[in-house]
Amino acid sequence: MEIRETNIDDIQKLVEIGKQTFYETFASANSEEDMAAYLAKGFSHEKLKSELTDPNTLFYFAEEKGQAIGYLKINTGSAQSEMKDENTLEIERIYVRKEHQGKKVGQLLFEKAIAVANKKNVESVWLGVWEENLKAMRFYQKNGFKAFDKHIFVLGKDEQTDIMMKLEINPSEPYISLLEE
Numbered sequence: 001m002e003i004r005e006t007n008i009d010d011i012q013k014l015v016e017i018g019k020q021t022f023y024e025t026f027a028s029a030n031s032e033e034d035m036a037a038y039l040a041k042g043f044s045h046e047k048l049k050s051e052l053t054d055p056n057t058l059f060y061f062a063e064e065k066g067q068a069i070g071y072l073k074i075n076t077g078s079a080q081s082e083m084k085d086e087n088t089l090e091i092e093r094i095y096v097r098k099e100h101q102g103k104k105v106g107q108l109l110f111e112k113a114i115a116v117a118n119k120k121n122v123e124s125v126w127l128g129v130w131e132e133n134l135k136a137m138r139f140y141q142k143n144g145f146k147a148f149d150k151h152i153f154v155l156g157k158d159e160q161t162d163i164m165m166k167l168e169i170n171p172s173e174p175y176i177s178l179l180e181e
Contacts, residue, residue: 001069001105003112006059008052011045014059017068018043021095026155029132034156054079060112062096062105070096072109074116082151082164087123089116110143117169124169128153128162140165 006014019039027035041047051057056079062070073093075081080090091113096105117125128151129136145165153162 001108002063003060003072003108004063006052006061006071008049010059010061011048011052013061013068014048014052014071015043015045017061017071017097018048018093018095021070021097024098025095025133026130030155030158034158037156051079056080058116060109062100062109064100069100070094070105070109072113074113076120076122081128083126089113089120089122089125091125091127106139107143110139114167114169122169124166126164126166128164131161131163137163137165140167143167 022039022043023035051073052059056075056077058072058074060072061068062072071093072091075090075092076088077086078084080088081092083090091110094106094109094113096109113125125145126148127140127145129140130153131150145167147163148166149164151162151164153160
Protein backbone atom coordinates (compact mmCIF):
# COMPACT_ATOMS: atom_id res chain seq x y z
CA MET A 1 0.00 0.00 0.00
CA GLU A 2 1.16 3.52 -0.80
CA ILE A 3 0.08 6.88 0.63
CA ARG A 4 0.48 9.68 -1.89
CA GLU A 5 -0.54 13.31 -2.16
CA THR A 6 -3.23 13.96 -4.76
CA ASN A 7 -3.26 16.66 -7.43
CA ILE A 8 -5.76 18.19 -9.83
CA ASP A 9 -5.35 15.23 -12.21
CA ASP A 10 -6.89 13.03 -9.50
CA ILE A 11 -10.18 14.94 -9.37
CA GLN A 12 -12.37 12.23 -10.92
CA LYS A 13 -10.88 9.54 -8.69
CA LEU A 14 -11.47 11.83 -5.68
CA VAL A 15 -15.10 12.44 -6.67
CA GLU A 16 -15.68 8.68 -6.95
CA ILE A 17 -14.01 7.58 -3.72
CA GLY A 18 -15.45 10.56 -1.83
CA LYS A 19 -19.02 9.79 -2.83
CA GLN A 20 -18.64 6.03 -2.37
CA THR A 21 -17.04 6.12 1.08
CA PHE A 22 -19.35 8.83 2.42
CA TYR A 23 -22.39 6.90 1.19
CA GLU A 24 -21.09 3.60 2.63
CA THR A 25 -20.48 5.28 5.99
CA PHE A 26 -23.67 7.29 6.43
CA ALA A 27 -26.46 6.15 4.06
CA SER A 28 -28.02 3.67 6.47
CA ALA A 29 -28.62 6.40 9.07
CA ASN A 30 -29.81 9.17 6.74
CA SER A 31 -32.54 9.75 4.17
CA GLU A 32 -31.82 9.19 0.48
CA GLU A 33 -32.84 12.80 -0.19
CA ASP A 34 -30.39 14.24 2.35
CA MET A 35 -27.61 11.93 1.14
CA ALA A 36 -28.17 12.86 -2.51
CA ALA A 37 -28.14 16.58 -1.72
CA TYR A 38 -24.93 16.34 0.31
CA LEU A 39 -23.11 14.14 -2.19
CA ALA A 40 -24.02 16.43 -5.11
CA LYS A 41 -22.80 19.54 -3.29
CA GLY A 42 -19.93 18.18 -1.20
CA PHE A 43 -18.27 16.15 -3.94
CA SER A 44 -18.91 18.26 -7.04
CA HIS A 45 -16.06 18.77 -9.49
CA GLU A 46 -16.22 22.51 -8.83
CA LYS A 47 -15.93 22.17 -5.05
CA LEU A 48 -13.14 19.60 -5.22
CA LYS A 49 -11.24 21.62 -7.85
CA SER A 50 -11.37 24.62 -5.52
CA GLU A 51 -10.12 22.50 -2.60
CA LEU A 52 -7.39 20.79 -4.64
CA THR A 53 -6.00 24.17 -5.71
CA ASP A 54 -6.15 25.71 -2.21
CA PRO A 55 -2.61 25.72 -0.73
CA ASN A 56 -4.12 25.23 2.76
CA THR A 57 -5.89 21.97 1.82
CA LEU A 58 -4.16 18.67 1.17
CA PHE A 59 -5.60 15.35 0.02
CA TYR A 60 -3.83 12.00 0.17
CA PHE A 61 -4.85 8.67 -1.32
CA ALA A 62 -4.14 5.29 0.18
CA GLU A 63 -3.59 3.18 -2.91
CA GLU A 64 -3.25 -0.51 -3.51
CA LYS A 65 -2.23 -1.67 -6.99
CA GLY A 66 -2.97 1.82 -8.34
CA GLN A 67 -6.52 1.85 -6.93
CA ALA A 68 -7.59 4.38 -4.31
CA ILE A 69 -8.84 2.44 -1.29
CA GLY A 70 -9.03 5.38 1.12
CA TYR A 71 -8.29 9.06 1.40
CA LEU A 72 -7.40 11.83 3.80
CA LYS A 73 -8.29 15.52 3.65
CA ILE A 74 -6.51 17.99 5.93
CA ASN A 75 -6.85 21.76 6.27
CA THR A 76 -4.66 24.45 7.75
CA GLY A 77 -5.01 28.21 8.10
CA SER A 78 -8.03 29.74 6.39
CA ALA A 79 -9.14 26.42 4.87
CA GLN A 80 -10.15 25.03 8.27
CA SER A 81 -13.88 24.68 8.63
CA GLU A 82 -13.92 26.39 12.05
CA MET A 83 -10.78 26.88 14.08
CA LYS A 84 -9.06 29.36 11.80
CA ASP A 85 -5.79 29.27 13.71
CA GLU A 86 -2.38 29.06 12.07
CA ASN A 87 -1.20 26.76 14.87
CA THR A 88 -3.75 24.01 14.26
CA LEU A 89 -4.46 21.44 11.59
CA GLU A 90 -7.91 20.04 10.86
CA ILE A 91 -8.46 16.46 9.77
CA GLU A 92 -11.65 16.95 7.79
CA ARG A 93 -11.91 13.45 6.34
CA ILE A 94 -10.42 10.00 6.72
CA TYR A 95 -12.50 7.56 4.72
CA VAL A 96 -11.75 4.00 3.65
CA ARG A 97 -13.69 1.82 1.22
CA LYS A 98 -15.81 -0.66 3.15
CA GLU A 99 -13.99 -3.74 1.83
CA HIS A 100 -10.66 -2.34 3.11
CA GLN A 101 -11.78 -1.34 6.60
CA GLY A 102 -10.10 -3.15 9.47
CA LYS A 103 -6.83 -3.40 7.52
CA LYS A 104 -5.06 -0.40 9.14
CA VAL A 105 -5.67 1.88 6.11
CA GLY A 106 -7.33 4.53 8.28
CA GLN A 107 -4.47 4.33 10.78
CA LEU A 108 -1.89 4.92 8.04
CA LEU A 109 -3.86 7.91 6.73
CA PHE A 110 -4.14 9.24 10.28
CA GLU A 111 -0.39 8.88 10.75
CA LYS A 112 0.17 10.79 7.51
CA ALA A 113 -1.92 13.63 8.96
CA ILE A 114 0.20 13.63 12.12
CA ALA A 115 3.39 13.66 10.03
CA VAL A 116 2.10 16.72 8.15
CA ALA A 117 1.13 18.36 11.46
CA ASN A 118 4.65 17.78 12.80
CA LYS A 119 6.20 19.15 9.60
CA LYS A 120 4.02 22.26 9.81
CA ASN A 121 4.90 22.57 13.51
CA VAL A 122 1.30 23.00 14.66
CA GLU A 123 0.25 22.91 18.30
CA SER A 124 -2.78 20.69 17.86
CA VAL A 125 -4.83 18.61 15.45
CA TRP A 126 -8.62 18.78 15.61
CA LEU A 127 -11.64 17.27 13.89
CA GLY A 128 -15.39 16.85 14.10
CA VAL A 129 -16.97 13.41 14.25
CA TRP A 130 -20.71 12.68 14.10
CA GLU A 131 -22.00 11.85 17.57
CA GLU A 132 -23.58 8.65 16.22
CA ASN A 133 -20.35 7.42 14.60
CA LEU A 134 -19.09 5.56 17.66
CA LYS A 135 -16.56 3.54 15.64
CA ALA A 136 -14.81 6.73 14.49
CA MET A 137 -14.90 8.24 17.99
CA ARG A 138 -13.24 5.13 19.43
CA PHE A 139 -10.58 5.29 16.68
CA TYR A 140 -9.72 8.91 17.52
CA GLN A 141 -9.82 8.31 21.28
CA LYS A 142 -7.44 5.37 20.81
CA ASN A 143 -5.12 7.80 19.00
CA GLY A 144 -5.13 10.29 21.88
CA PHE A 145 -7.93 12.71 20.91
CA LYS A 146 -10.12 14.28 23.58
CA ALA A 147 -13.58 15.79 23.09
CA PHE A 148 -13.70 19.53 23.71
CA ASP A 149 -16.82 20.96 22.06
CA LYS A 150 -19.71 20.32 19.64
CA HIS A 151 -20.81 21.86 16.35
CA ILE A 152 -23.60 21.44 13.83
CA PHE A 153 -22.99 19.61 10.55
CA VAL A 154 -25.72 19.94 7.94
CA LEU A 155 -26.40 16.87 5.79
CA GLY A 156 -28.98 17.86 3.21
CA LYS A 157 -31.69 19.43 5.38
CA ASP A 158 -30.74 17.50 8.52
CA GLU A 159 -28.78 19.29 11.23
CA GLN A 160 -26.54 16.80 13.01
CA THR A 161 -24.22 17.20 15.98
CA ASP A 162 -20.51 16.58 15.58
CA ILE A 163 -18.28 16.07 18.59
CA MET A 164 -15.17 18.19 18.19
CA MET A 165 -12.00 16.40 19.28
CA LYS A 166 -8.45 17.62 19.68
CA LEU A 167 -4.97 16.11 19.96
CA GLU A 168 -2.23 18.30 21.40
CA ILE A 169 1.06 18.00 19.51
CA ASN A 170 4.24 18.09 21.54
CA PRO A 171 7.32 18.32 19.29
CA SER A 172 9.55 17.00 22.09
CA GLU A 173 7.42 13.83 22.31
CA PRO A 174 7.05 12.37 18.81
CA TYR A 175 3.91 10.44 17.95
CA ILE A 176 4.29 6.68 18.41
CA SER A 177 2.63 4.64 15.67
CA LEU A 178 -0.05 2.27 16.88
CA LEU A 179 0.93 -0.03 14.00
CA GLU A 180 4.23 -0.71 15.76
CA GLU A 181 2.59 -1.99 18.95
